[in-house]
Amino acid sequence: MELNALLEQPITLPSLPRTVALLMNELGSAEPDLRRLNLLFGADPALAARLLQEANSGHFGAQRQVCGIAEALVLLGMAQLRTLVTTAPLGTTSRSVPGIQLQQFWRYSLNTAKLARALAGLVHQSQIAAYTAGLLHGVGELALHMVDPERMQTVNNLMAPLDIRRALLEQHLFGYCYGQVSAGMAVRWRLPEALVDALRHHHAPFDNDVYEPLAGVLHLAAWRARAREAGLGERELAVTFPGEVGVVLGLDIDTVLQQDPIDWKACPEADDYV
Incomplete structure (x- = not known):
């Protein structure tokens, strides 16, 4: 499609x-x-x-x-x-979004938002925009699974939805990935252009004609949150760290890892959002 x-x-x-x-x-x-x-x-x-x-x-x-x-x-x-x-529809069953573990997706999205906000503060980008981008960047994955569950189940058999390499696989198979779907949805929601650009290019920040720091911030935040979901150890973190993005932003792996939320299992109302 x-x-x-x-x-x-x-x-x-x-x-x-x-x-x-x-x-x-x-x-x-x-x-x-x-x-x-x-x-x-x-x-x-x-x-x-x-x-x-x-x-x-x-x-x-x-x-x-x-x-x-x-x-x-x-x-x-x-x-x-x-x-x-x-009037909000509820994700109450495993069939709400076929092929997606919603509890994991909600946790991942929230953690990415927190990390994006923290990293944005370090590089003098809007923490408000970074938090929103982190929270919304993955909704395209839900959309893909809801619109074409059979095709996406085939993709899931090759790689889990929150795998670090997921965007590359979708780009190879479809010619676009979940981030571009998220950006397309954001356009329809009339969200600010800077936010749309970050969603569209975060999976490959240097593919844009003009490099946007917010896309790089979101890229690093999503990498860390996905690595957390995958349970990557120190060696795997070092191997998979997107160093070229970090260099441009002036953020090394230690700095990124230090921005982890203190308690990854904290209930929503325990933290401040923007």
Whole structure:
């Protein structure tokens, strides 16, 4: 299937049931806590995408495109937020996205967002944009599995969805990879161009005509989070570290590894999101 044809398909991303339940509880209170709403929306790629899509729809007269969850929350009223959350589809079964372990995907996306934010701070890039890019960069993988589950199962038999080399395999087989699907979806959500560029090029930051540091930041963050999911040891980390990207950003492997979230199993509301 061609990329444009794939992007024309109706794709409804599933949300983490626990996050939806916590949001419904918070939004049901007399005075919802914006900080807690920020934490919870920032823990779920699908909810964050829907929130940002709504904020960038043009209904709110924003002077510029919104890329951060906190800013999007300020634009929307509580009634709109309640509707957004109550209508969110839930990823409750293994069949929600065939071929994808959703709990692993949600954890991976959150960890990538945290790492991207930390790395962006070191190289003076927008931490807000980096966090959002990290949270959303993998939604294209969900879309691929939802639109063409049989083909993707064949691909999964060759390599796991979160393998470090996954983008290269998809690029070889299809002519595009999950990152380009994520970017195409972000265009339809009217997200800022810098964010779209980071999603589109993060798997190969130097393939873009103009190198974008945010794409490099996201590349390193995704590498580390995928390596964590794969349980790579010190030697494998050293061998697979994308050193050429690190050199351009001025980040060596030790610096990247030091940005790991302190507790990879922490519950969503335990950390600050942007």
